[in-house]
Amino acid sequence: MNLLFRKSPRRRGGQTPDEVKENDVLSANLDINLKNLQSIFDTSFDIVFHKFVMTNDIKATLIYIDGAVNTQVLEEHVLTPLLSRKEPMQQSIADSIQEKLHIAKKQEIKTIQACVENILIGNCVLLIDTVEKAYALGLMKWEHRPIEEPAGENVVRGPREGFIESLPINLSLIRRKIKTPLLKTESMTIGKYTNTNIAITYIKGLAEEGLLEEVRNRLNQIDLDSVLESGYIEELIEDNPYSPFPQIINTERPDVVASHLLEGRVAVLVDGTPFVLIVPVSFFSLLQSSEDYYQRFLISTAIRILRFIFMFISLLFPSLYIAVVTYHQEMIPTNLLISIAAARESVPFPAFIEALIMEIAFEALREAGVRLPKQIGSAVSIVGALVIGQAAVQAGLVSAPMVIVVATTGIASFMVPYTSQGTALRMLRFPMMFLASTLGLLGIMLGIISIIIHLCSLRSFGVPYLSPIAPLKGKELKDSIIRAPWWKMNTRPHLTGNYNKYRQAGGQKPEPNKN
Structure with missing residues (x-):
């Protein structure tokens, strides 16, 4: 192109x-x-x-x-x-x-x-x-920043380059990863006044034609004055814009885009932003990091399992604490119950209000740390959390166990690789806390059932959001909650078609040297 x-x-x-x-x-x-x-x-x-x-x-x-x-x-x-x-x-x-x-x-x-x-x-x-x-x-020479490591997607092992705001350079970074003429790009312009260049990128023979046609149709239906960032496009082409869960991946890493293209997905690049959109996606792909594929499979599997555990902690820990302290004290061991009761003796608020105050304060500190300059942002967020938490406990506004619960929940939310998915869990934490304060554990179960029903109804460009769990696809479980070794993952994930099913030859398991 x-x-x-x-x-x-x-x-x-x-x-x-x-x-x-x-x-x-x-x-x-x-x-x-x-x-x-x-x-x-x-x-x-x-x-x-x-x-x-x-x-x-x-x-x-x-x-x-x-x-x-x-x-x-x-x-x-x-x-x-x-x-x-x-x-x-x-x-x-x-x-x-x-x-x-x-x-x-x-x-x-x-x-x-x-x-x-x-x-x-x-x-x-x-x-x-x-x-x-x-x-x-063709003598254009727009000024642009150098290629650097993405600030929001750091890895211990893996490439250190990230996309920038120049569309031609971003396309060249992808071609540097995928050196084949089958990598195709289609161009269009969106925006009456901005005339923003959009590139649809895919690998011919891997991306199913129906998926490509759906992407083209949705982009062609956009009628805007301006497109200043890929978020404009993301909100207009996703299947269910009212869902808190993202149905499109946005990433700054060329290696992430390349890996998804090799699985038959489609990338949408927007000039003027380093964030590239990838469709379709599933719930499990939003909990996977590029680093999972660069480390040994045993380590990657352990980290993935830990990531899922902390995802549930991020969503449910405050709700469980509120439900148990308010309605189900018999579930707490006696010594721990006495300790919690002593800590909450001077607190004038019920557990729900107490948790709500701490969660809002934590979210405000998190947002302030992001918006402030880097030199002082991290210091303000950490020092602010310590000072406010200690002062709130000494003033009797909140109890020490609640500070521990909120702090653990906040740390757990940072385990989610993609910010959009972590934000969805943070948003759902508040209605779950309300259900726990009104109905106890029954309310938590109703909330979980509602979330599961909603997830089962979601689609991302025709792909079930909970695939490969619902509907169950046994062969694709090798790369969902666990990460199987590379010699076991011979087939590509099933998206909307059966294009180019196999991505590597079988029988590549390394044999131990018997000599």
Whole structure:
């Protein structure tokens, strides 16, 4: 895919602006073309109209965005050859341009709309008098930050590179992982005013055609003024936007995207953001980390099991404490019950209000730690939690056991690899606490049953959210709660089709050396 020159991009998000008419073709009169373009870019001081006279006294103009074009290359490889008097044009202007301009990426365009589009994406447009076409020169040089390790997806073992805000660079990072011509990319433009480039990426022969068509249809239905981040797209294409559970993975890691593409999934890249969307997903894939596949399978399995345990702790621990302390004291050992009663003797609030105060305070400290500068964010969140927790206990507002419960719950929530999934569990923690305070353990069971029913009803682009547990697919349990060794995972996960079932040859189990 060529992101620099798009012959007919699929534009979504409203009609073309009134000033740019699709049928307006370029005139052979340079002044008329400049008048049309100057009226479109009226009062835009960053749009440069560089007029000059070529060999044989032919008038020409270069149009580009100041700061978006490599001016050094423009000077050396465009202006210098065109202004040279040593080599006058002995042939047609079109042939002379092709001969003089040693630019790797150049394209002939014939409409005002194409000129505007190329200027806005960072290309330089060359207009020549007496010529009924223009030349789009691929000299874009947008500033971008260097490739760094993603701050929110750190690993002990694995690649340290992450996506940035440049779509072409992000695509190159994926191609660096998957070196095959079967890796396909499709381009479209969404947003009436932002004209944001969107790339659909998949591996031909692994991604099922029905899934691809569904992704295209959902993206084509989007009609927005702007797309500034992939979150706009995610919210508009997911199956159930009212569910707290994410049905699309967003990641900054190229290795995560590559691994999902190799399993037959589809990635959606959005220009201007480092977060790439992956569809379809399941509940279990949102609890898996890329590092699970880089370590030995025994260690990865143990960590996954620990992750599931702490997921339940994050969701249910405060609720269980409230239910047991309020309604089911007989379940607590006598010594522990006496200790809890002594700690709560001076607390004026019931267990539910006590937990609610501490949970809200913890969430506020967590959010403050994220928003503050990195140098002081972690210090404020940790010191604030210690100071507020100790002060609240001494003031008799909350009990020490409740501080322990909330702190353990907070630590457990950090075990979830993806922030979106962890946020869903944090949101559900509050209704579970309310059910526990009103109905005890019965309320907790009703809440769990409601969550399971909701999860069973969810789909992610046609794939059951609880797959491979519901419906049960025994062969795919090798990579769900546990992580089987690589020589056992010969087949790809079953998504919406049976494309390219096997991903490796069988019989690769290493044999011990008997010598």
